[in-house]
Amino acid sequence: ELQEVILNAEKALKTKLANKRKDVIxxxxxxxxxxxxxxxxxxxxKKLTRKGLKVPIKxxxxxxxxxxxxxxxxxxxxxxxLLDSGRDRSEFxx
Numbered sequence: 001e002l003q004e005v006i007l008n009a010e011k012a013l014k015t016k017l018a019n020k021r022k023d024v025i026x027x028x029x030x031x032x033x034x035x036x037x038x039x040x041x042x043x044x045x046k047k048l049t050r051k052g053l054k055v056p057i058k059x060x061x062x063x064x065x066x067x068x069x070x071x072x073x074x075x076x077x078x079x080x081x082l083l084d085s086g087r088d089r090s091e092f093x094x
Contacts, residue, residue, distance in 0.1 A: 059092040068094075 025041055032039040061067035061078050069076050075083070083089060 057094050059089070060094050062092065 028041070029039055055070040055072060057068040058071035059069040059079060064078075067076070067078050069079060079089070079092065082092070
């Protein structure tokens with residue numbers, strides 16, 4: 001019973017906020033028209049999140065396949081050692 005009351009309250013709140021938003025947008029357009037200015041309001045409901053995106057592996061150690069690197073950040077020691085010994089980075093690309 002309480003869950004139903006909570007759901008109804010949340011639904012009513014969302015509706016009230018949506019109506020308030022529409023009123024504010026209408027008021028902005030009205031004020032802009034009063035001074036002969038055009039206003040374009042772009043509504044973006046999507047939130048951009050990059051959290052949890054996996055970056056593909058670009059480099060792999062030739063003898064130990066568990067050692068990998070995405071090519072971002074500081075070069076790992078194993079790759080830096082191999083580069084210092086005169087090898088080319090392109091040898092280790094996946």
